[in-house]
Amino acid sequence: MTGSTVLGSLSAPHRGDLGHTRAIALTPVSASPVYLDAATAAPLHPVARQALLAALDDGWADPGKLYAQARRARQLLDAARAATAETLGVRPDELSFTPSGTAAAHGAVLGGLSGRRRVGTALVHSAIEHSAVLHAAERHVAGCGTAAEVPVDRLGRVDLDGWAEAVRAPGVALAALIAASHEVGTVQPVAEAAAACAEAGVPLYVDAAQAVGRVPVPAGWSVLSASAHKWGGPPGVGLLVVRKGARWESPWPADDRESGRTPGTVNLPAVVAAAASLRAAAADAAAEAARLTPLVDRIRARVAAEVPDVEVVGDPHHRLPHLVTFSCLYVDGEALLHALDRRGFAVSSGSSCTSSTLRPSHVLEAMGVLSHGNVRVSLHRETTEADVERFLAELPGIVADLRAEAGVVGL
Amino acid sequence: MTAPAEILDCRGQRCPLPVIAVARRLPELPVGTVVRVLADDPAAAVDLPAWCRMRGQEFLGTVTGPDGPAYDVRRRH
Ligand SMILES: Cc1ncc(COP(=O)(O)O)c(C=O)c1O
Numbered sequence: 001m002t003g004s005t006v007l008g009s010l011s012a013p014h015r016g017d018l019g020h021t022r023a024i025a026l027t028p029v030s031a032s033p034v035y036l037d038a039a040t041a042a043p044l045h046p047v048a049r050q051a052l053l054a055a056l057d058d059g060w061a062d063p064g065k066l067y068a069q070a071r072r073a074r075q076l077l078d079a080a081r082a083a084t085a086e087t088l089g090v091r092p093d094e095l096s097f098t099p100s101g102t103a104a105a106h107g108a109v110l111g112g113l114s115g116r117r118r119v120g121t122a123l124v125h126s127a128i129e130h131s132a133v134l135h136a137a138e139r140h141v142a143g144c145g146t147a148a149e150v151p152v153d154r155l156g157r158v159d160l161d162g163w164a165e166a167v168r169a170p171g172v173a174l175a176a177l178i179a180a181s182h183e184v185g186t187v188q189p190v191a192e193a194a195a196a197c198a199e200a201g202v203p204l205y206v207d208a209a210q211a212v213g214r215v216p217v218p219a220g221w222s223v224l225s226a227s228a229h230k231w232g233g234p235p236g237v238g239l240l241v242v243r244k245g246a247r248w249e250s251p252w253p254a255d256d257r258e259s260g261r262t263p264g265t266v267n268l269p270a271v272v273a274a275a276a277s278l279r280a281a282a283a284d285a286a287a288e289a290a291r292l293t294p295l296v297d298r299i300r301a302r303v304a305a306e307v308p309d310v311e312v313v314g315d316p317h318h319r320l321p322h323l324v325t326f327s328c329l330y331v332d333g334e335a336l337l338h339a340l341d342r343r344g345f346a347v348s349s350g351s352s353c354t355s356s357t358l359r360p361s362h363v364l365e366a367m368g369v370l371s372h373g374n375v376r377v378s379l380h381r382e383t384t385e386a387d388v389e390r391f392l393a394e395l396p397g398i399v400a401d402l403r404a405e406a407g408v409v410g411l
Numbered sequence: 412m413t414a415p416a417e418i419l420d421c422r423g424q425r426c427p428l429p430v431i432a433v434a435r436r437l438p439e440l441p442v443g444t445v446v447r448v449l450a451d452d453p454a455a456a457v458d459l460p461a462w463c464r465m466r467g468q469e470f471l472g473t474v475t476g477p478d479g480p481a482y483d484v485r486r487r488h
Pocket residue numbers: 039040100101102103105130132178181182207208209210227228229236237238
């Protein structure tokens with residue numbers, strides 16, 4: 001791709017397979033590997049790959065300088081920003097590219113709190129926020145702020161009455177709600193939560209990492225973050241959007257790049273690839289959702305029917321199109337991941353034995369659902385019906401073998 | 412609250428072992444019996460109530476004493 005076609009990829013949605021590559025075959029297994037962990041990182045979209053390669057040649061200079069190479073880089077950055085802003089339905093100057101979704105979430109929370117510290121020091125957030133939001137909340141509390149957590153129901157949906165009450169309390173500077181759960185897929189009532197915030201005069205931050213590029217995000221928020229590797233962009237690019245008029249103050253040391261919202265030189269080739277792939281993913285989102293939703297329905301139904309003693313969790317209807325989570329009674333989560341990996345299946349788990357902290361997922365805990373033997377399956381544009389069928393064909397035997405080994409059959 | 416008839420010491424065991432211990436022992440005891448599970452794996456706080464719900468057994472609550480976190484479960488059927 002030449003320089004001008006890099007810009008072209010930012011202005012026109014791409015469809016179809018360009019230079020399709022499967023970059024996941026690392027361990028030799030008998031059958032071809034089936035990658036089912038898009039909610040952690042979706043395989044690089046072919047449009048992202050092409051844009052990245054082209055921008056490596058064309059977008060390495062510092063866009064802030066005054067020479068030809070820099071002007072070229074500036075042009076690419078401006079085009080990437082304009083394309084991304086258009087896809088999100090926001091103004092280009094409201095959008096900053098950050099070094100990750102995590103950095104964007106940290107900035108969203110801490111900057112949103114900073115900007116309203118004269119009003120108060122309280123943060124309201126759901127019990128199922130991503131750890132990036134919770135860690136920013138911990139930092140805020142360590143600095144003498146407060147944080148109030150709003151519970152969710154068994155399906156992982158935030159308690160709206162509790163939410164409305166929490167944001168009405170005196171001294172609330174910011175409220176944070178994840179658009180859709182990264183662990184169980186439940187889509188949150190963002191519009192209703194935003195209405196409660198508007199009534200209370202509290203700005204809403206939405207962590208839309210699992211929604212952007214897949215499902216529409218309702219309006220009404222003041223701050224939003226997203227992450228490119230969730231939609232098929234490269235890792236290491238986040239989006240931070242601060243609406244005009246929203247009170248937000250950078251929590252970082254001063255730096256005037258990216259409207260002063262996130263310090264450091266942007267990784268321009270990755271940003272260009274993120275922007276190009278977001279356009280492509282958003283253009284295909286409705287069709288992809290229509291294709292993946294029934295595949296997830298099939299997983300939900302078949303796992304519940306064919307694996308004994310399993311709990312399929314999350315909202316069966318108000319959910320992300322590509323993500324499903326279930327827990328298998330008496331099965332060790334880590335053993336299950338390893339067994340699936342040996343058969344070529346890459347999935348995630350919220351079980352404590354698979355986390356560095358040895359704590360169960362706070363999301364499963366907040367929902368009150370079984371946390372051991374947990375598996376999260378998340379599909380993407382390369383996932384085929386045959387992949388899903390193979391997973392469904394092999395899973396019952398894998399779980400049965402693990403239960404037999406542990407001597408828990410018939411309990 | 413009913414005093415536990417039996418204590419299952421699952422300290423030092425990682426989930427799902429405490430849940431498996433209850434699933435093994437409870438059916439051997441008369442209906443109505445309360446068992447107290449000592450378990451220091453934080454996942455037990457989530458998984459014991461979830462197991463009771465899935466199995467139709469009764470989760471009576473968490474009692475944290477000198478032996479660390481403990482969970483009372485009653486055989487209902
Ligand atoms: C909901 C949510 N927020 C934030 C993040 C963090 O994004 P990143 O991986 O780009 O740091 C993730 C991904 O792990 C996520 O799923």
